[in-house]
Amino acid sequence: MVVQTAISQLSAAMSDQPAPIYLRVKQAIISQIREGVWKANQRVPSESELVNELGVSRMTINRALRELTSEGYLIRMQGVGTFVAEVKGYTAMLEVHNIAEEIAQRGHRHSSKILTLRECKADPEQAAVLGLTTGQPLFHSLMVHYENEQPVQLEERLVNPQMAPDYLQQDYEHQTPYTYLMRVAPLTAGEHIVEAVLPDAQQCRHLAMEASEPCLLIRRQTWSDGKIVTYARLLYPGSRYQLFGRFK
Numbered sequence: 243m244v245v246q247t248a249i250s251q252l253s254a255a256m257s258d259q260p261a262p263i264y265l266r267v268k269q270a271i272i273s274q275i276r277e278g279v280w281k282a283n284q285r286v287p288s289e290s291e292l293v294n295e296l297g298v299s300r301m302t303i304n305r306a307l308r309e310l311t312s313e314g315y316l317i318r319m320q321g322v323g324t325f326v327a328e329v330k331g332y333t334a335m336l337e338v339h340n341i342a343e344e345i346a347q348r349g350h351r352h353s354s355k356i357l358t359l360r361e362c363k364a365d366p367e368q369a370a371v372l373g374l375t376t377g378q379p380l381f382h383s384l385m386v387h388y389e390n391e392q393p394v395q396l397e398e399r400l401v402n403p404q405m406a407p408d409y410l411q412q413d414y415e416h417q418t419p420y421t422y423l424m425r426v427a428p429l430t431a432g433e434h435i436v437e438a439v440l441p442d443a444q445q446c447r448h449l450a451m452e453a454s455e456p457c458l459l460i461r462r463q464t465w466s467d468g469k470i471v472t473y474a475r476l477l478y479p480g481s482r483y484q485l486f487g488r489f490k
Contacts, residue, residue, distance in 0.1 A: 263298050263302050264302045264303075264305045264306045264309075265306075267292075267296070267298070267302065267303065267306040268306045268309060268310055271286070271306070271310060271315065271316075272310070272315060275315055275326055280326050281326060282326050282327065282328045283325055283326060283328065284325065284326045285323050285324070285325050286316065286323075286324045286325065286326060288323065288324070289303050289304060289307065307324060311324075314327055315327055339420075340418055340420040340421060340424075341387050341394075341395055341397075341418060341420070342387075342417075342418050342420075342421075345387075345389045345394075348389075350389050350390045351389070351390055351391075352387065352388065352389060353387075353388045353391070353415070354385050354386060354387050354388065354414060354415055354418070355385060355386045355388070355415075356383070356384075356385045356414055356415065357384040357385055357386065357448070358382060358383060358384035358385075359381075359382075359383050359384075359385075359410055359414070360381070360382055360383075360410070361379055361380070361381055361382075361403070361410060362379070362380060362382050363377050363378065363379060363380075364376055364377065364378050364379070364380045368380060368400055368473075371400065371463060371470070371473040372400055372401075372402045372470050372472075372473055373402070373469070373470040374402065379403055380400055380401065380402065380403060381400070381401040381402075381403055381406070381409045381410055382398075382399070382400055382401075383397070383398070383399045383401070383409075383414070383419065384396075384397070384398045384399075385397050385414060385419075386448050386449070387418075392450070392482070393448065393449045393450050393479075394449075394478060394479065394482055395476055395477065395478055396445055396448050396449055396476075396477040397419070397474060397475075397476055397477075398474065398475045398476075398477075399419055399472055399473070399474040399475075400472065400473045400474070401419075401423075401471070401472045402469070402470055402471055402472065404469075405426070405427045405466060405469055405470075405471045405472075406422070406423055406426050406427055406471065406472070408422075408426070409422065409423075419472075423464075423471060423472060427466035427469075427471045428466055429464050429465070429466060429471075430465055430466050430467055430468075431464070431465040432462060432463065432464040432465065433462070433463055434460050434461060434462035434463070435460070435461045436458065436459070436460050437458075437459050437461075438456050438457070438458060438459070438480070439456065439457050439459045439477075440453070440454075440456055440457070441453070441455075441457050441477065445457070445477060449477070449479050451479050451481075455479060455480060455481060456480040457477050457478060457479055457480055458477070458478040458480055459475065459476070459477050459478075460474075460475075460476040460478075461473075461474070461475055461476075462474045462475075462476065
């Protein structure tokens, strides 16, 4: 009954616009997922069921399901079936946003755990990224951000004390570093590098992931009125997060 209902919904969602049939099937399935009619982890009808009920060829259905799987909408499990994939969280690729706000916009709950919050002396590499001299003090923080109790970002940050003198005194379980830094040293420029990396054992523990799973790493440097404020390394589990950008 559930499968029959899903097929009826899909058939009703298929557009009459001229387009290849496999593409119309794809668009209808995407529409069902985006509108919440087909929920995350819900089993979708099998190829045979779709072929019989929609009256299209197996090759057409196979291509539509195969492409939807490669695009991340579906998960196909050999011998089990095809299921709607969990929607990945995302972070802005071309902008600097507050992760707590991004999570809230998805209707989810943000929380964080502080692992390190301290003052230390800059080594040569740290001094270079903050525009300091070796041995000068800097602030160092390490924290995990959670979305609905699931870890989605490991944030390691170096901060220039001259630009954010009260950084260590903030309660980062109730506000993010982004919120404080934007208040005391508003962002006027920034740059970042994005790369795929394999996490080390400690990072795997913090993000509750397997050692073989790749991560997205954003290395971000920000300025306020020509002075470097912070250098951050933001690590995301590749299976739970994606980058999003829009440009004109």
